[in-house]
Amino acid sequence: EIVLTQSPATLSLSPGERATLSCRASQSVSSYLAWYQQKPGQAPRLLIYDASNRATGIPARFSGSGSGTDFTLTISSLEPEDFAVYYCQQRSNWPPEITFGPGTKVDIK
Amino acid sequence: QLQLQESGPGLVKPSETLSLTCTVSGGSISSSSYYWGWIRQPPGKGLEWIGSIYYSGSTYYNPSLKSRVTISVDTSKNQFSLKLSSVTAADTAVYYCARLPVVVVAPHYYYMDVWGKGTTVTVSS
Numbered sequence: 001e002i003v004l005t006q007s008p009a010t011l012s013l014s015p016g017e018r019a020t021l022s023c024r025a026s027q028s029v030s031s032y033l034a035w036y037q038q039k040p041g042q043a044p045r046l047l048i049y050d051a052s053n054r055a056t057g058i059p060a061r062f063s064g065s066g067s068g069t070d071f072t073l074t075i076s077s078l079e080p081e082d083f084a085v086y087y088c089q090q091r092s093n094w095p096p097e098i099t100f101g102p103g104t105k106v107d108i109k
Numbered sequence: 110q111l112q113l114q115e116s117g118p119g120l121v122k123p124s125e126t127l128s129l130t131c132t133v134s135g136g137s138i139s140s141s142s143y144y145w146g147w148i149r150q151p152p153g154k155g156l157e158w159i160g161s162i163y164y165s166g167s168t169y170y171n172p173s174l175k176s177r178v179t180i181s182v183d184t185s186k187n188q189f190s191l192k193l194s195s196v197t198a199a200d201t202a203v204y205y206c207a208r209l210p211v212v213v214v215a216p217h218y219y220y221m222d223v224w225g226k227g228t229t230v231t232v233s234s
Binding site: 001032034036042043044045046049055056087089091093095096097098099100101102103 | 146155156157158161169171172205214215216218219220221222224225226227
């Protein structure tokens, strides 16, 4: 089983600041890495897939990078609506399973 | 616009079977371009993939839940369903259904691009 680790667990920032979130895989996942945003009481929303491709309708301030085992989600300038929990997710070829990281909470400083 | 809606009992007794249905509207569940899946989230915790199904009936399950999970599809009703047997309090969670675009490399599913709003299931006597 591929384990995803996210850091930091909590990131306290102010609106307008840059957020850098990390996701590390226990073994290579190539570029099969996605990022989601989840706000309280809501379903997750896909932000990034294939490590760096923005999903439909996602603002350009969200960007993803990395490959292999180390990945980064960057929010270039935090808007008030960006304070949320962010999860990374991968899928492995065998066993054919999907796993999520534990999440990073971005809260207002 | 594609929408997914979960439905089913909000309360299930321990040792019984949890049954949920996801109704797909605004698109066809028989599309060859998508898998369909279930994901859950215990209160205050992270996300856990339960399993995925293709319109043909091919299924993949989380190994940790495989012995208790059955996912099925009903193309005539544009629905897919989840059954989780022998539930305990640890199965209390918000259950989401989602769409997974088909990708080239096996197992051909990967990320979830459309989600239902989720339904809360509590396991309690």
